[in-house]
Amino acid sequence: MDVRVRRSMKSKTNSCPRQIRLPVTYAPAFDSSATPISLNNLVFERAALLFNLAALYSQLAAAEDRSSVEGIKRAASNYQVCYPCPLSITLV
Numbered sequence: 001m002d003v004r005v006r007r008s009m010k011s012k013t014n015s016c017p018r019q020i021r022l023p024v025t026y027a028p029a030f031d032s033s034a035t036p037i038s039l040n041n042l043v044f045e046r047a048a049l050l051f052n053l054a055a056l057y058s059q060l061a062a063a064e065d066r067s068s069v070e071g072i073k074r075a076a077s078n079y080q081v082c083y084p085c086p087l088s089i090t091l092v
Contacts, residue, residue: 057078
């Protein structure tokens, strides 16, 4: 996810009310036997969305063919999207 998308998402969600009258039901991600919960909170919805996007990009990175330089670059790029860091990686 690039910086423009993050800024756009942040500006849109900051202008929305935090509490809404629409309950959204969530099932716990790591415990399938736990009871789902319902919340009326857009901040939690944003966190859930970011969690799912990070999980998706980490899976895309793990699936890349890392036996070539181009595959390593794509994998590194996907990992940086799911966890942006200020480090720059130079591949020789």
